[in-house]
Amino acid sequence: MPERDHGLTRRRVLGIGGALGLVATTGLSTAAALARRPSSTGAELRSAVPLPPPFQVPLPIPAVLPPVSTDGGVDRYVITQREAEAEILPGLRTPLWTYEGVFPGPTIESRRGRPVVVTHRNELPVPTVVHLHGGRTPAASDGYPTDLVLPARHATSHTGHGMHDPRAVVTEVTRDYAFPLDQRPTLLWYHDHRMDFTAPAIWRGLAGLHVVRDDAEDALGLPSGPRELPLVIADRAFAADGGLAYPSLDPTLSERPGVQDRYFAGVLGDVILVNGAPWPVHEVDAARYRLRLLNASNARHYELEAVTDDGRRLDLVQVGADQGLLAEPVAHRALPTAPAERYDVVIDFAGTRVGDRVRLVNRLGSGRARDVMAFRVARRAVDDSRVPRVLSTDLPTWRQADAVRVRDFSFRAGRTHGGHGWLVGGLPFDPARTDVTTGLGDVEVWRLVADVHHPVHLHLVGFRVLSRGGRPPLPHDAGLKDTLSLRPGEAAEIITRFDGYRGRYLFHCHNAEHEDLGMMANIEVV
Amino acid sequence: MAARLGSVAAHRTEWVFRALVSAHVVAIVGQPVFAGAYLTGDYDSLRWHAVGADVVTSVGYLQLIAAIVVRFRLRRSGPLVATAAVVVAETVQYFAGLDGALWLHVPLGVMTVAALVVQFVVVWRQSLVREAVDA
Numbered sequence: 001m002p003e004r005d006h007g008l009t010r011r012r013v014l015g016i017g018g019a020l021g022l023v024a025t026t027g028l029s030t031a032a033a034l035a036r037r038p039s040s041t042g043a044e045l046r047s048a049v050p051l052p053p054p055f056q057v058p059l060p061i062p063a064v065l066p067p068v069s070t071d072g073g074v075d076r077y078v079i080t081q082r083e084a085e086a087e088i089l090p091g092l093r094t095p096l097w098t099y100e101g102v103f104p105g106p107t108i109e110s111r112r113g114r115p116v117v118v119t120h121r122n123e124l125p126v127p128t129v130v131h132l133h134g135g136r137t138p139a140a141s142d143g144y145p146t147d148l149v150l151p152a153r154h155a156t157s158h159t160g161h162g163m164h165d166p167r168a169v170v171t172e173v174t175r176d177y178a179f180p181l182d183q184r185p186t187l188l189w190y191h192d193h194r195m196d197f198t199a200p201a202i203w204r205g206l207a208g209l210h211v212v213r214d215d216a217e218d219a220l221g222l223p224s225g226p227r228e229l230p231l232v233i234a235d236r237a238f239a240a241d242g243g244l245a246y247p248s249l250d251p252t253l254s255e256r257p258g259v260q261d262r263y264f265a266g267v268l269g270d271v272i273l274v275n276g277a278p279w280p281v282h283e284v285d286a287a288r289y290r291l292r293l294l295n296a297s298n299a300r301h302y303e304l305e306a307v308t309d310d311g312r313r314l315d316l317v318q319v320g321a322d323q324g325l326l327a328e329p330v331a332h333r334a335l336p337t338a339p340a341e342r343y344d345v346v347i348d349f350a351g352t353r354v355g356d357r358v359r360l361v362n363r364l365g366s367g368r369a370r371d372v373m374a375f376r377v378a379r380r381a382v383d384d385s386r387v388p389r390v391l392s393t394d395l396p397t398w399r400q401a402d403a404v405r406v407r408d409f410s411f412r413a414g415r416t417h418g419g420h421g422w423l424v425g426g427l428p429f430d431p432a433r434t435d436v437t438t439g440l441g442d443v444e445v446w447r448l449v450a451d452v453h454h455p456v457h458l459h460l461v462g463f464r465v466l467s468r469g470g471r472p473p474l475p476h477d478a479g480l481k482d483t484l485s486l487r488p489g490e491a492a493e494i495i496t497r498f499d500g501y502r503g504r505y506l507f508h509c510h511n512a513e514h515e516d517l518g519m520m521a522n523i524e525v526v
Numbered sequence: 527m528a529a530r531l532g533s534v535a536a537h538r539t540e541w542v543f544r545a546l547v548s549a550h551v552v553a554i555v556g557q558p559v560f561a562g563a564y565l566t567g568d569y570d571s572l573r574w575h576a577v578g579a580d581v582v583t584s585v586g587y588l589q590l591i592a593a594i595v596v597r598f599r600l601r602r603s604g605p606l607v608a609t610a611a612v613v614v615a616e617t618v619q620y621f622a623g624l625d626g627a628l629w630l631h632v633p634l635g636v637m638t639v640a641a642l643v644v645q646f647v648v649v650w651r652q653s654l655v656r657e658a659v660d661a
C-alpha cells in the first residue's frame with residue numbers, strides 16, 4: 001500500500017508540498033511587486049509646485065561664448081560663476097548657481113589642437129573647481145576635487161571638506177584652466193567637481209557644454225548649423241518657493257556633505273529639462289538633424305526613443321560616442337543613456353508629414369518623467385546633409401594582448417568613515433591614497449563589476465568596451481567612450497592607453513550622489 | 527512488470543538517481559559562492575558562475591532523465607514531480623540571470639537551492655526501492 005510513505009501519509013506529503021509551494025509563490029510574487037522594473041538606482045524627489053503641461057515652451061539653445069582674445073593661437077575666455085535667477089517653470093523665479101548667469105552655462109566652441117584658456121572667477125558663496133569632462137587635459141587644469149578656487153566672499157580659508165590633501169592647489173577668486181584640446185572632436189561638458197559637493201553644485205546649475213571640432217568632421221556633411229542641436233537633458237525638482245529642491249544635509253553646501261538617507265542611491269527629479277527648459281518643443285524641417293545628446297542628470301538614466309503621435313518609431317542613428325565619431329553609423333530604436341554619457345545621433349524627419357509631432361520619450365521613466373521633449377515638423381525642406389558609411393578611421397585598435405596589466409574593480413555600497421557610502425575596490429575615496437599607478441603610454445584592461453547602476457568615468461583617457469557580462473559589447477558601446485554605464489550585477493571589460501599627460505587623475509562613478517559619497521579613486525600616471 | 531524488476535537493477539536505478547541529486551546539490555551550492563565573490567569585484571568569479579550555471583542545468587536535465595527511469599522502473603512518481611519542478615525553476619533562473627532580472631534571479635536561486643537540499647534529504651533518508659521490493 002503506498003498510503004504510508006516514510007511514516008508520512010500522502011495527505012501530509014501533499015500538505016507540506018503545498019505549503020512550500022505557497023511560500024515560494026508568495027516570495028516570488030513579493031519580489032516581482034517590490035522590484036523596480038525596469039531597474040533604477042535612486043529615489044525621486046517630488047516637486048511641490050504644479051508642473052506645466054509638456055511641449056509648450058520652445059527649446060532654448062545655449063549661447064556660444066565669445067572669446068575675450070584669440071591672440072597667439074590661443075582662444076581665451078572668461079567665465080564668472082555667480083548666483084542668478086531664471087524662469088524655468090512658467091511664472092516662477094528659480095535661484096541658480098550659474099556660469100555667466102545662465103543654465104546650462106554658455107557653450108565653448110573649439111577646434112582640435114587649438115588651445116583654450118578659460119579664466120573662471122568664483123563669485124559664488126562656496127569654493128568651486130571646474131572639470132572639463134572628456135577633456136584630454138594636463139592634471140593642473142583637470143579640476144581635481146581639492147584644487148579649489150576660493151570665493152571672493154570667503155571669510156576664512158576653510159575649504160568645506162573634511163579631508164586634508166597636501167597636493168591640493170588652492171587659488172583665491174580666480175583660476176586659469178588651460179585646455180590643449182589635442183583630442184578627437186566631440187561634445188565635452190564642463191561642470192563643478194568640488195570634493196563632497198559635486199552633486200548639489202551640478203543640480204544648482206553648474207554645467208555647460210564645450211564642443212571640439214575639426215576639418216575632417218566638418219567635411220563629412222552631417223547635419224549642421226540650425227540642424228545641429230545640443231540637447232542637455234537633466235532632471236530637477238522644484239520647492240514651493242520656486243527654488244530647486246535638493247535633499248542636502250547642509251543646504252549651505254559648506255560644511256556637512258551628503259544627502260538625506262532616502263536619497264543615498266541618487267536624487268531623481270520629476271521635471272525633465274532640456275537645455276534648461278521643461279519638456280520643451282522644437283520646430284524642425286522635414287530633414288535630418290544631428291542631436292548632440294548629453295545626460296547631465298545626477299542619477300537618472302534614460303532610454304530614449306523618438307515616437308510620432310501615431311506610434312511610429314524613428315531610428316536614432318548614432319554617429320558618435322563620448323569621445324567622438326564612430327567608425328560607422330549604428331542605428332538604434334532606443335538608446336540607453338547614463339549620467340555624463342554623450343551620444344551623437346542623427347534623426348531623419350523626412351518621413352514625417354508637416355504638422356506631425358515626434359516625441360522624445362524615456363522608456364525607463366514613469367509618470368511625467370516619461371516625456372523628455374518633442375519636435376514639431378513645421379515645413380518641407382531640401383536636405384543636402386548625409387550620414388557617410390565611414391565616419392572615421394582613427395579609432396584606437398587596442399587588443400587584449402596589448403595590455404601590460406589587468407585590474408579588477410568593484411563598484412558597490414559599503415562602509416565609509418562617516419557611515420555608509422559607495423566604494424571603489426572596497427575603499428572610499430581618499431585624495432592622499434594612490435589607487436592606480438600606471439606608466440605613461442601603458443595599455444591596460446580594466447574589469448569593472450557593479451552592484452547597482454554605476455556609470456563609471458575615467459578622466460584623461462577614452463576607452464573601448466571589450467565585453468559586457470562576458471559577452472560582446474552592446475550596440476551603444478561602440479566607439480571611444482569615457483563613461484560606461486554598468487547595470488545592476490553587471491560586469492564589463494574595458495581597454496585603454498594612459499597617454500597624454502603625467503600626473504594625478506580621477507576615475508569615479510558619475511552618479512553624482514555616489515561620487516560625493518566616496519565612489520572615486522586616484523590614477524597616478526608616471 | 528516493473529515492480530518485478532530484479533533488485534540489482536532497481537538498486538542501480540536508485541543509486542544513479544541519488545548520485546545525480548547529490549552532484550546537483552554540490553554544483554548548485556557553488557553558485558551563490560561565485561556570485562558573492564563576483565560582487566566583491568572578482569571578475570573571474572563571473573565566468574565560474576556562468577560555467578556553474580551550465581553544469582547545474584545539465585545535471586538537472588540528467589536528473590530529470592533519471593527521474594523518468596525511476597518513475598517507470600520503480601513506479602515512484604514523487605521524484606519526477608520534484609525534479610521537474612526544480613528543472614523548470616533552473617531554466618527560468620538561467621534566463622533571468624542572462625537578462626539581469628535580479629529580482630527574480632536571486633530569490634528563485636535561493637528557493638532552488640532549498641528545494642534541492644530537501645530532495646537530497648528525502649532520497650537518502652529512505653530507499654525508493656523498498657516499496658517496489660516489498661510489493
Ligand SMILES: [Cu+2]
Nearest residue numbers: 454509511514
Ligand atoms: Cu555609482
